[in-house]
Amino acid sequence: MTRGFEIVSKYADQGLNLPYRATKQAAGYDFEAATDFTLPSIWKLNFIKVLWQLRHGETATDADLDTAAKVLKPYLVPTGIKAYMNADEYLMIANRSSNPLKRNLVLPNGVGVIDADYYDNPKNEGEIFIQLLNFGIRDVHIKKGERLGQGLFMPFLAADNEAEVTTTRTGGFGSSGK
Template identity: 30%
Template sequence: MTMTARFKRWDGNRDLPVPAYATAGAAGFDFRAATPEGETVTIAPGARKLIPTGFAVALPVGYEMQIRPRSGLAAKNGVSIVNAPGTVDCDYRGEILVCLINLGAEDFHVRRGDRIAQGIIAAAPQWELVEVEELDDTARGAGGHGSTGV
Protein backbone atom coordinates (compact mmCIF):
# COMPACT_ATOMS: atom_id res chain seq x y z
CA MET A 1 0.00 0.00 0.00
CA THR A 2 1.37 3.39 -0.96
CA MET A 3 0.51 6.43 1.13
CA THR A 4 0.62 9.93 -0.35
CA ALA A 5 1.93 13.14 1.18
CA ARG A 6 0.96 16.14 -0.96
CA PHE A 7 3.55 18.95 -1.06
CA LYS A 8 2.63 22.48 -2.12
CA ARG A 9 5.44 24.62 -3.45
CA TRP A 10 5.66 28.00 -1.72
CA ASP A 11 5.84 30.99 -4.08
CA GLY A 12 9.28 31.83 -5.44
CA ASN A 13 10.74 28.34 -5.17
CA ARG A 14 10.33 26.83 -8.65
CA ASP A 15 14.05 25.99 -8.73
CA LEU A 16 13.94 23.71 -5.66
CA PRO A 17 13.13 20.00 -6.02
CA VAL A 18 10.21 18.47 -4.16
CA PRO A 19 11.48 16.75 -0.97
CA ALA A 20 12.75 13.33 -2.03
CA TYR A 21 14.44 10.17 -0.78
CA ALA A 22 18.16 10.12 -1.69
CA THR A 23 18.32 6.32 -2.01
CA ALA A 24 15.89 3.43 -2.39
CA GLY A 25 16.52 2.36 1.22
CA ALA A 26 16.38 5.80 2.86
CA ALA A 27 13.97 6.13 5.78
CA GLY A 28 13.87 9.93 5.55
CA PHE A 29 13.51 12.34 2.65
CA ASP A 30 15.58 15.49 2.28
CA PHE A 31 14.44 19.07 2.76
CA ARG A 32 16.48 21.81 1.14
CA ALA A 33 17.05 25.41 2.18
CA ALA A 34 14.81 27.95 0.44
CA THR A 35 16.99 30.88 1.44
CA PRO A 36 16.99 33.94 -0.86
CA GLU A 37 18.77 33.38 -4.18
CA GLY A 38 22.42 34.41 -3.98
CA GLU A 39 22.35 34.98 -0.20
CA THR A 40 24.19 32.96 2.41
CA VAL A 41 22.68 32.58 5.87
CA THR A 42 25.39 32.36 8.51
CA ILE A 43 24.72 30.65 11.83
CA ALA A 44 27.34 31.54 14.44
CA PRO A 45 28.42 29.00 17.09
CA GLY A 46 25.67 28.72 19.68
CA ALA A 47 23.13 30.55 17.49
CA ARG A 48 19.98 29.25 15.84
CA LYS A 49 18.07 30.34 12.72
CA LEU A 50 14.76 29.43 11.14
CA ILE A 51 15.43 28.22 7.61
CA PRO A 52 12.50 27.99 5.16
CA THR A 53 12.08 24.88 2.99
CA GLY A 54 9.81 26.36 0.31
CA PHE A 55 7.09 23.74 0.83
CA ALA A 56 3.92 23.06 2.79
CA VAL A 57 2.42 19.58 3.15
CA ALA A 58 -0.94 17.87 3.53
CA LEU A 59 -0.82 14.61 5.47
CA PRO A 60 -3.60 12.09 6.09
CA VAL A 61 -5.41 12.41 9.42
CA GLY A 62 -3.64 10.30 12.05
CA TYR A 63 -0.13 11.02 10.73
CA GLU A 64 2.64 13.49 11.52
CA MET A 65 5.83 14.45 9.75
CA GLN A 66 8.92 14.42 11.95
CA ILE A 67 11.66 16.87 10.96
CA ARG A 68 15.01 15.39 11.95
CA PRO A 69 18.65 16.48 11.77
CA ARG A 70 20.87 15.18 9.00
CA SER A 71 23.61 13.02 10.49
CA GLY A 72 26.29 14.43 8.18
CA LEU A 73 25.63 18.01 9.28
CA ALA A 74 25.75 16.93 12.91
CA ALA A 75 28.94 14.87 12.62
CA LYS A 76 30.89 17.20 10.33
CA ASN A 77 29.67 20.62 11.48
CA GLY A 78 27.90 20.23 14.82
CA VAL A 79 24.64 21.47 13.26
CA SER A 80 21.36 20.06 14.53
CA ILE A 81 17.71 20.98 14.95
CA VAL A 82 16.69 22.73 18.16
CA ASN A 83 13.47 20.79 18.74
CA ALA A 84 14.57 17.50 17.19
CA PRO A 85 12.48 15.88 16.10
CA GLY A 86 10.15 18.69 15.14
CA THR A 87 6.55 17.75 14.41
CA VAL A 88 4.40 18.89 11.49
CA ASP A 89 0.80 18.11 12.40
CA CYS A 90 -1.62 16.74 9.80
CA ASP A 91 -3.73 19.91 9.95
CA TYR A 92 -0.85 22.42 9.49
CA ARG A 93 -0.73 24.04 6.05
CA GLY A 94 1.95 26.70 6.47
CA GLU A 95 5.48 26.60 5.10
CA ILE A 96 7.73 24.06 6.77
CA LEU A 97 10.54 25.87 8.61
CA VAL A 98 13.56 24.19 10.16
CA CYS A 99 15.16 25.71 13.28
CA LEU A 100 18.86 24.90 12.86
CA ILE A 101 21.31 25.34 15.73
CA ASN A 102 25.07 25.49 15.40
CA LEU A 103 26.65 23.49 18.21
CA GLY A 104 30.02 23.55 16.46
CA ALA A 105 33.00 25.85 16.98
CA GLU A 106 32.86 27.66 13.61
CA ASP A 107 30.28 29.64 11.63
CA PHE A 108 27.99 27.45 9.54
CA HIS A 109 26.80 28.73 6.18
CA VAL A 110 23.47 27.78 4.61
CA ARG A 111 22.98 28.35 0.90
CA ARG A 112 19.89 27.96 -1.25
CA GLY A 113 19.35 24.30 -2.12
CA ASP A 114 21.52 22.87 0.68
CA ARG A 115 20.05 19.75 2.27
CA ILE A 116 19.27 20.88 5.82
CA ALA A 117 16.95 18.28 7.37
CA GLN A 118 15.11 15.07 6.73
CA GLY A 119 11.45 14.22 7.07
CA ILE A 120 9.85 10.99 8.22
CA ILE A 121 6.11 10.44 8.15
CA ALA A 122 4.81 8.40 11.07
CA ALA A 123 1.49 7.29 12.49
CA ALA A 124 0.27 9.60 15.24
CA PRO A 125 -3.19 8.49 16.35
CA GLN A 126 -5.04 10.52 18.92
CA TRP A 127 -5.61 8.55 22.09
CA GLU A 128 -8.28 8.82 24.73
CA LEU A 129 -6.56 10.56 27.66
CA VAL A 130 -7.98 9.66 31.06
CA GLU A 131 -7.02 10.34 34.64
CA VAL A 132 -6.81 7.34 36.99
CA GLU A 133 -6.18 6.92 40.72
CA GLU A 134 -3.48 4.25 40.33
CA LEU A 135 -1.18 2.82 37.65
CA ASP A 136 -0.22 -0.83 37.32
CA ASP A 137 3.05 -1.96 38.93
CA THR A 138 6.17 -2.80 36.89
CA ALA A 139 9.64 -4.06 37.79
CA ARG A 140 11.07 -0.62 37.05
CA GLY A 141 8.43 1.32 38.92
CA ALA A 142 9.14 5.05 39.17
CA GLY A 143 12.89 4.66 38.59
CA GLY A 144 14.09 7.02 35.89
CA HIS A 145 17.07 9.01 34.61
CA GLY A 146 19.81 6.41 34.92
CA SER A 147 18.02 4.04 37.27
CA THR A 148 18.68 1.08 34.94
CA GLY A 149 22.43 1.76 34.73
CA VAL A 150 24.78 2.97 32.03
Protein backbone atom coordinates (compact mmCIF):
# COMPACT_ATOMS: atom_id res chain seq x y z
CA MET A 1 0.00 0.00 0.00
CA THR A 2 1.48 3.32 -1.11
CA ARG A 3 -0.91 5.99 0.15
CA GLY A 4 -4.44 6.21 1.36
CA PHE A 5 -6.80 6.80 4.24
CA GLU A 6 -8.12 4.90 7.23
CA ILE A 7 -10.63 5.65 9.98
CA VAL A 8 -9.06 6.09 13.43
CA SER A 9 -10.13 3.50 15.98
CA LYS A 10 -12.28 5.82 18.15
CA TYR A 11 -14.56 6.40 15.13
CA ALA A 12 -14.51 2.79 13.84
CA ASP A 13 -18.25 2.26 14.30
CA GLN A 14 -19.42 5.81 13.53
CA GLY A 15 -20.22 5.38 9.84
CA LEU A 16 -17.59 7.82 8.56
CA ASN A 17 -16.65 8.09 4.89
CA LEU A 18 -13.05 7.91 3.78
CA PRO A 19 -11.92 11.03 1.87
CA TYR A 20 -12.88 10.87 -1.79
CA ARG A 21 -12.43 12.77 -5.04
CA ALA A 22 -15.69 14.34 -6.20
CA THR A 23 -14.84 14.09 -9.91
CA LYS A 24 -12.45 11.90 -11.88
CA GLN A 25 -10.01 14.77 -12.48
CA ALA A 26 -10.22 16.32 -9.01
CA ALA A 27 -6.80 16.67 -7.40
CA GLY A 28 -8.07 16.82 -3.83
CA TYR A 29 -9.77 14.27 -1.63
CA ASP A 30 -12.73 15.78 0.21
CA PHE A 31 -12.62 15.47 4.01
CA GLU A 32 -15.84 15.42 6.02
CA ALA A 33 -16.59 16.36 9.61
CA ALA A 34 -16.62 13.36 11.97
CA THR A 35 -19.14 14.97 14.33
CA ASP A 36 -21.58 17.84 14.52
CA PHE A 37 -19.60 20.95 15.41
CA THR A 38 -20.37 24.62 16.02
CA LEU A 39 -17.72 27.03 14.80
CA PRO A 40 -18.22 30.34 16.63
CA SER A 41 -17.98 33.68 14.87
CA ILE A 42 -14.82 35.67 15.61
CA TRP A 43 -17.03 38.73 16.21
CA LYS A 44 -18.18 37.46 19.59
CA LEU A 45 -17.22 38.44 23.10
CA ASN A 46 -14.72 41.28 23.52
CA PHE A 47 -13.23 41.15 20.03
CA ILE A 48 -15.22 44.16 18.75
CA LYS A 49 -14.58 46.06 21.99
CA VAL A 50 -10.81 45.54 21.64
CA LEU A 51 -10.87 46.58 17.98
CA TRP A 52 -12.77 49.76 18.89
CA GLN A 53 -10.29 50.54 21.69
CA LEU A 54 -7.28 50.01 19.44
CA ARG A 55 -8.83 52.06 16.63
CA HIS A 56 -9.51 54.98 18.97
CA GLY A 57 -6.12 54.96 20.66
CA GLU A 58 -7.41 53.55 23.92
CA THR A 59 -5.58 50.94 25.92
CA ALA A 60 -7.26 47.55 26.02
CA THR A 61 -7.08 45.74 29.35
CA ASP A 62 -5.27 42.42 29.66
CA ALA A 63 -8.62 40.77 30.43
CA ASP A 64 -10.14 42.18 27.22
CA LEU A 65 -7.10 41.10 25.19
CA ASP A 66 -7.20 37.61 26.70
CA THR A 67 -10.89 37.24 25.92
CA ALA A 68 -10.41 38.49 22.36
CA ALA A 69 -7.45 36.14 21.86
CA LYS A 70 -9.62 33.17 22.81
CA VAL A 71 -12.10 34.09 20.10
CA LEU A 72 -9.42 34.51 17.44
CA LYS A 73 -7.95 31.06 17.82
CA PRO A 74 -8.63 28.49 15.11
CA TYR A 75 -10.85 25.57 15.98
CA LEU A 76 -9.84 22.03 15.23
CA VAL A 77 -12.68 20.18 13.55
CA PRO A 78 -12.24 16.39 13.82
CA THR A 79 -12.33 14.25 10.67
CA GLY A 80 -11.80 10.82 12.25
CA ILE A 81 -9.37 10.07 9.41
CA LYS A 82 -5.67 9.28 9.27
CA ALA A 83 -3.50 9.12 6.15
CA TYR A 84 -0.60 6.86 5.24
CA MET A 85 1.92 7.69 2.53
CA ASN A 86 5.51 7.22 1.41
CA ALA A 87 8.31 8.74 3.52
CA ASP A 88 9.02 11.40 0.85
CA GLU A 89 5.41 12.61 0.65
CA TYR A 90 3.04 14.73 2.71
CA LEU A 91 -0.68 15.39 2.64
CA MET A 92 -1.54 19.05 2.03
CA ILE A 93 -4.85 20.14 3.56
CA ALA A 94 -6.44 23.01 1.62
CA ASN A 95 -9.65 24.96 1.99
CA ARG A 96 -12.62 24.13 -0.20
CA SER A 97 -13.40 26.96 -2.59
CA SER A 98 -16.95 27.19 -1.25
CA ASN A 99 -15.90 27.69 2.40
CA PRO A 100 -14.99 31.39 2.26
CA LEU A 101 -17.63 32.26 -0.35
CA LYS A 102 -20.66 30.52 1.14
CA ARG A 103 -19.76 30.00 4.79
CA ASN A 104 -17.07 32.59 5.71
CA LEU A 105 -14.70 29.80 6.78
CA VAL A 106 -10.94 29.88 6.20
CA LEU A 107 -7.90 27.84 7.15
CA PRO A 108 -5.90 30.30 9.27
CA ASN A 109 -2.54 29.05 8.06
CA GLY A 110 -3.59 28.81 4.41
CA VAL A 111 -2.79 25.10 4.18
CA GLY A 112 -2.12 22.27 6.57
CA VAL A 113 0.80 19.88 6.24
CA ILE A 114 0.39 16.28 7.37
CA ASP A 115 3.78 14.57 7.49
CA ALA A 116 4.15 10.87 6.71
CA ASP A 117 5.30 10.14 10.28
CA TYR A 118 2.11 11.67 11.72
CA TYR A 119 0.31 8.43 10.79
CA ASP A 120 -0.37 6.23 13.84
CA ASN A 121 1.51 8.55 16.23
CA PRO A 122 0.97 7.49 19.84
CA LYS A 123 -0.73 10.71 20.96
CA ASN A 124 -3.79 10.69 18.67
CA GLU A 125 -3.31 7.82 16.19
CA GLY A 126 -2.63 10.39 13.47
CA GLU A 127 -6.17 11.75 13.32
CA ILE A 128 -6.40 14.68 10.93
CA PHE A 129 -8.17 17.80 12.17
CA ILE A 130 -9.04 20.73 9.95
CA GLN A 131 -8.22 24.13 11.47
CA LEU A 132 -10.90 26.68 10.68
CA LEU A 133 -11.80 30.26 11.56
CA ASN A 134 -15.31 31.63 11.08
CA PHE A 135 -15.18 35.24 9.83
CA GLY A 136 -18.95 35.38 9.48
CA ILE A 137 -21.24 37.30 11.80
CA ARG A 138 -23.11 34.17 12.91
CA ASP A 139 -21.87 30.85 14.28
CA VAL A 140 -21.63 28.12 11.64
CA HIS A 141 -23.11 24.75 12.51
CA ILE A 142 -21.25 21.97 10.77
CA LYS A 143 -23.04 18.65 10.51
CA LYS A 144 -21.35 15.26 10.58
CA GLY A 145 -20.54 14.35 6.98
CA GLU A 146 -20.25 17.93 5.68
CA ARG A 147 -17.17 18.53 3.55
CA LEU A 148 -14.65 20.83 5.26
CA GLY A 149 -11.44 20.74 3.28
CA GLN A 150 -9.50 18.77 0.76
CA GLY A 151 -6.31 16.75 0.96
CA LEU A 152 -3.73 16.45 -1.80
CA PHE A 153 -0.84 13.97 -1.66
CA MET A 154 2.38 15.77 -2.59
CA PRO A 155 6.04 14.76 -2.95
CA PHE A 156 8.74 16.86 -1.32
CA LEU A 157 12.47 17.31 -1.85
CA ALA A 158 15.22 17.46 0.76
CA ALA A 159 18.29 19.70 0.51
CA ASP A 160 21.60 18.16 -0.59
CA ASN A 161 23.54 19.49 2.40
CA GLU A 162 20.92 18.70 5.04
CA ALA A 163 22.23 17.32 8.31
CA GLU A 164 20.97 13.85 9.13
CA VAL A 165 17.66 14.04 10.98
CA THR A 166 17.29 11.36 13.65
CA THR A 167 14.35 12.70 15.67
CA THR A 168 11.26 10.51 15.76
CA ARG A 169 7.76 11.97 16.09
CA THR A 170 6.09 11.14 19.38
CA GLY A 171 2.86 13.11 19.25
CA GLY A 172 0.30 15.14 17.36
CA PHE A 173 -0.01 18.91 16.76
CA GLY A 174 3.22 20.78 17.40
CA SER A 175 5.18 17.68 18.36
CA SER A 176 7.95 18.25 15.83
CA GLY A 177 9.06 21.54 17.35
CA LYS A 178 8.02 24.83 18.94
